Amino acid sequence: MCMEVTLFIRNTIFYLENMKGQIYTLEVGIAILMILSIVIFLFLNPPESPEYNVINYKMNAYRGLETLERTGELRRYIAGNNATAINGSLNPYIPNFLSRAVVIFNDTTNLTTKPSLSNINNSVSVNYFLAGDFDDYKPREVTVYIWGY
């Protein structure tokens, strides 16, 4: 058994010594692949700061509120204190891996449930003012809280 293992190792070394050219070519190929991969990775996917991503999340949430406002849905939802409907309508704008909550405020207090963010390290908020709907002046602020990034 010991002799067979020794023989195997000796044959492998002999085989490798006679394959120096191919091994050399393989090493060069690996080196070229390594460089190419890094070049493609760096220049196709430029690194972005985490802060930039957070601002993007805020911007997208704002866009979502703007779109709802343009269609008249936002005013309707706010008139009914329907933060849940606003939250659901933001699905296309905020990635699923993020947590979020929508709160409607009047002048003095929140009219819908406010999330408890005291144990959350990173969170941001986006605010949108509305004066009410036609013939129904009611100043409100909608706030979208985002966390989990």
Added chain:
Amino acid sequence: MGVLMRNKGQMFLITATIIIVILVLLRTSVNLPEMLQKEKELKTRFEKEFFQNTADELVKVIDISYHQPSNITNNVFGFGNFTRKKMTERLQSFEFLYVGVITPASSGNGIMNVTFVNLLNKPINATLQLNSFVPVNSSEMSDSSSWTTNYSIAQGQTYTIIVGYNGTYSENVTIQTRVNKSVYIGFFDITLTGPETTYKDKFQKNYTLP
């Protein structure tokens, strides 16, 4: 030298590793100012859009209150106060001067009602002057207050109100009155300031009331 010649393949791998490290360092250092610039631009754009929403919504108060003309100026005042309070909580600044003018739906002569709203975060001495008549001065207006004065007018005529305060500010508001139609004019002077940008605008909006 002989060792290097015998280990050409490994030398390629080592050289490749060195080149990769250099490329990564170069890309990161070249990219950093660009990244910071992009970040700043996005923050500024976000803040500008928020300020635009605030200004647009102030104007929208008039549309919302359109069928209750006697409440329009009060509602604009109220919304200005609401917005300022919320923005101040977030360390943003809101300064707002507003003049609301309403003329009656009558023929012949009528009374034009002019209200000056001060949300400039400071007390002021306001002045209103109709055409070339003697200016009317308010007593000192505290911040978050309004002052109303009236003028006799002839319907169908065009008037100019010169809005001023503290002797340094002067803006003209043009009032085109209409026979048998009530007209509402809102003059807005808004300054919103945040950590990234400042939004300033002055404009007039004219409405014919139902």
